[in-house]
Amino acid sequence: MTAVLDARGIGMTFRNGDELTPVLSDVDLALQPGELVALLGASGSGKSTLLSIVGLLLRPTAGVITIGGERVDILSDAKSSLFRNQRLGFIFQFHNLLPDFTAIENVAFPAAATSGGITGVMRKRASELLDRVGLSDRIDFLATRLSGGQKQRVSIARALMNRPELVLADEPTGSLDRAAADQVLALMREINREDRTTFLICTHDEKVAAGCARRITLFDGRVDDARA
Amino acid sequence: MFSFLVARRYLGSNPWQTALLIAGVALGVTAFVFITALINGLATRLTDDVTARSSHVSLEPADRVARILPNPNPYLKTEAVALVSMLQRKQIRTWAATVALLESQAGVAAISPQITGSAVLVRGEAAAPVAVTAIDPGNLDAISPVSREIVAGDARLNANGILIGYRLAEAMGLSVGQPVMFRTDRGVERLLVIEGIFRSGVQSLDERVAYISLETARALFVLPAGVTNIEIKLNDTGQARAFAQFLSGATGLRAIPWQDRNSSLADALTAQAQTGTLIQMFSLISVLIGIASALSLSAARRRSEIGIMRAFGVSRPFIASVFVVQGLLIGIIGASLGCCLGYGLCSWLATFSKPDGSLALPIAPAEGGYVLVIVLTTAGAVLASVIPARSAARLDALEAIQQ
Numbered sequence: 170m171t172a173v174l175d176a177r178g179i180g181m182t183f184r185n186g187d188e189l190t191p192v193l194s195d196v197d198l199a200l201q202p203g204e205l206v207a208l209l210g211a212s213g214s215g216k217s218t219l220l221s222i223v224g225l226l227l228r229p230t231a232g233v234i235t236i237g238g239e240r241v242d243i244l245s246d247a248k249s250s251l252f253r254n255q256r257l258g259f260i261f262q263f264h265n266l267l268p269d270f271t272a273i274e275n276v277a278f279p280a281a282a283t284s285g286g287i288t289g290v291m292r293k294r295a296s297e298l299l300d301r302v303g304l305s306d307r308i309d310f311l312a313t314r315l316s317g318g319q320k321q322r323v324s325i326a327r328a329l330m331n332r333p334e335l336v337l338a339d340e341p342t343g344s345l346d347r348a349a350a351d352q353v354l355a356l357m358r359e360i361n362r363e364d365r366t367t368f369l370i371c372t373h374d375e376k377v378a379a380g381c382a383r384r385i386t387l388f389d390g391r392v393d394d395a396r397a
Numbered sequence: 398m399f400s401f402l403v404a405r406r407y408l409g410s411n412p413w414q415t416a417l418l419i420a421g422v423a424l425g426v427t428a429f430v431f432i433t434a435l436i437n438g439l440a441t442r443l444t445d446d447v448t449a450r451s452s453h454v455s456l457e458p459a460d461r462v463a464r465i466l467p468n469p470n471p472y473l474k475t476e477a478v479a480l481v482s483m484l485q486r487k488q489i490r491t492w493a494a495t496v497a498l499l500e501s502q503a504g505v506a507a508i509s510p511q512i513t514g515s516a517v518l519v520r521g522e523a524a525a526p527v528a529v530t531a532i533d534p535g536n537l538d539a540i541s542p543v544s545r546e547i548v549a550g551d552a553r554l555n556a557n558g559i560l561i562g563y564r565l566a567e568a569m570g571l572s573v574g575q576p577v578m579f580r581t582d583r584g585v586e587r588l589l590v591i592e593g594i595f596r597s598g599v600q601s602l603d604e605r606v607a608y609i610s611l612e613t614a615r616a617l618f619v620l621p622a623g624v625t626n627i628e629i630k631l632n633d634t635g636q637a638r639a640f641a642q643f644l645s646g647a648t649g650l651r652a653i654p655w656q657d658r659n660s661s662l663a664d665a666l667t668a669q670a671q672t673g674t675l676i677q678m679f680s681l682i683s684v685l686i687g688i689a690s691a692l693s694l695s696a697a698r699r700r701s702e703i704g705i706m707r708a709f710g711v712s713r714p715f716i717a718s719v720f721v722v723q724g725l726l727i728g729i730i731g732a733s734l735g736c737c738l739g740y741g742l743c744s745w746l747a748t749f750s751k752p753d754g755s756l757a758l759p760i761a762p763a764e765g766g767y768v769l770v771i772v773l774t775t776a777g778a779v780l781a782s783v784i785p786a787r788s789a790a791r792l793d794a795l796e797a798i799q800q
Contacts, residue, residue, distance in 0.1 A: 221795050250711070250713070254711070281399050284399075328709075
C-alpha cells in the first residue's frame with residue numbers, strides 16, 4: 170500500500186545572518202492511509218516546523234517528501250499551493266476562520282477560490298460537512314458569531330472540503346476549553362474512523378495524544394516513534 | 398468571480414472606513430470635475446467674447462510670390478521669371494464658387510463675403526477716418542450682431558445708407574437721416590445717409606467702424622466683381638484651425654483661424670488649460686495615495702487571514718486580485734459619486750448670475766470631463782491597489798499564521 174506521507178532524512182536549519190540554528194535533523198516519518206497520528210514534543214522540539222514542512226508551507230534544507238506517491242519537496246510555489254488546496258487539509262490553533270464570511274462560505278472557500286465561485290455542488294458538500302460536525306443550524310452564521318469550539322469544528326469541515334488525503338492539525342485543541350477540546354478530538358477520531366482520512370495532529374496535550382492510534386515524539390529534532 | 402465576493406466582504410466589514418475612503422475619492426473627483434468645468438467654461442466664455450463680433454475663419458487672397466516659369470527654349474540656360482505685379486489689387490475674384498464650397502460644408506454656421514477698406518467721413522470741416530466693412534444687407538448679422546446693437550435708426554443698408562458707431566456719431570455730430578460725405582482710399586467719394594447708429598460696447602468699434610452694403614462698396618472701392626475677404630462662422634470654434642487648413646488647401650486662398658488673430662488669448666487659454674491639468678493631476682494623485690495607503694493598511698490588518706488562505710492553497714494571484722478588485726470598486730463607486738457631486742455643485746454654481754444676466758462664475762457643468770475622470774480614477778485606483786496587492790500576495794503563509 171502506498172504511504173500517504175513518506176518523509177526521509179528531513180533536516181531543517183534556520184539561518185539568521187551568520188548564525189545557523191538546526192531544528193530538525195535526519196527525520197524519517199511515514200503515515201499509512203487511515204492513520205490517526207499524534208506528533209508530540211516539548212516546546213521548541215521542532216514539531217510545528219515538521220508539520221509546516223509536511224504541509225508544504227516550509228521547504229526543508231534536507232530530505233525528500235512524498236505525499237500520495239508524488240514527490241512534493243521540489244514543487245514550485247504555485248504547484249505546492251495547488252497541491253495543498255487539492256490534497257491536504259489544515260486545522261490551526263488560532264485565526265482559523267475568515268471573520269467576514271459565514272460558516273458555509275468558510276467551509277467552501279478552498280474549493281471556491283480555485284474554481285471562481287461557490288457552486289451548488291460546493292454548497293451542498295459544505296452543508297453536509299457542517300451537518301457532520303454538528304453545525305447544521307449555524308450554516309449562515311458569520312464566523313465571528315461562533316464560539317471557539319464551533320469555529321474549530323467549522324475549520325475541520327473546511328479541512329475536509331476537498332477530500333484531502335492528509336489532514337494536518339497544529340494544536341487544534343490548544344485554545345479550547347476541555348469540553349470543546351473533547352468534542353473536537355472526538356470529531357477528528359470519528360472522521361478518521363469512518364472516512365479513513367489520515368490525520369497528523371501536532372499537540373502537547375496528552376489527552377489528545379492518548380486518543381490517537383500512534384504517537385510520534387520529537388526530541389531535540391529527532392523522532393521517537395511509538396504505536397499505541 | 399469569487400474575488401469580487403471576497404473584495405466586497407472586505408470593504409463591507411468596515412463600513413465607516415470604506416465610506417470615508419470612498420468619500421475621499423469622491424471629493425477628489427468633485428474637485429477634478431469642478432476645475433475641469435470651470436476651465437472649460439472660462440475658455441468658452443473668453444472665446445465667445447473674442448469671437449462674438451468676428452469670424453472664426455477669414456479667407457483672404459493668397460500672398461503674391463514671384464513664380465519661376467519653365468524656359469520655352471531648352472537650348473537656353475537662362476530661367477524666365479514671371480513677376481506677378483505687386484501693383485495689382487488683391488481680391489478674391491472666385492468668391493461665388495468659394496461661397497458655394499463653404500455652403501456645402503457641415504459645421505459652417507454663417508458665411509459673409511465682404512469688401513473691407515479705409516475711408517474718411519467728411520462733414521463740413523470735420524473729418525474722421527473709418528474702417529469700412531461692406532456686407533450683404535440681407536445677411537447683416539452673419540458675423541457680428543449689428544442689428545441687435547442699433548440704438549438709433551434701423552439696421553437697414555440701402556444703396557446710399559451707412560451704419561456708424563455712436564461714438565463716431567457723437568464726435569461728428571451726426572444723427573440718423575443726416576447725409577455725410579464718404580471718401581474712400583481709392584479716391585472715390587459719395588454722399589451717404591446715416592441709416593442707423595450702433596453701440597457695440599467696444600470703444601474701437603464704436604469710434605472707427607462703419608458698415609455699408611456690398612453693392613455700394615463695389616463702386617466706392619473700385620471692385621466691380623471681387624471681394625477682399627470672406628468671413629466664416631463655425632458651429633464649433635475649436636474646429637477653426639483644422640477647417641482653415643482644409644480651406645487653404647481646397648481654395649488656394651489664405652485661411653486664417655481666429656486663434657492666429659488672437660494669439661495672446663490662445664496662449665492664455667493654453668496656459669490656463671495646463672494649470673488646470675496640473676491641479677487635476679494633483680487631485681487625482683492625492684486620491685490614489687489615499688487608496689494605496691488604505692488598502693496597504695487593510696492588507697497589513699488581514700495578514701493572518703491571508704496566511705490562512707495561503708495555507709489552504711489559495712493562489713497568490715487570487716490574493717492579489719482581491720485587493721485589486723477592492724481598488725476597482727472604490728475607484729468606480731468613488732468616481733461615480735464624485736461625478737454626481739461635481740455635476741450638482743457646478744449646476745448649482747451656474748444658477749448664480751450677475752445683474753446683467755451673465756453667469757457669475759463662467760462654469761460649464763456639462764463639460765466636467767466626467768468620462769475622463771471616471772476612467773482615470775478607476776484605472777488609477779487599480780494601479781494604486783497593485784502595491785498592497787503585491788505585498789499581500791507575497792506574504793509568507795507560515796509567518797503570517799504564526800503572528
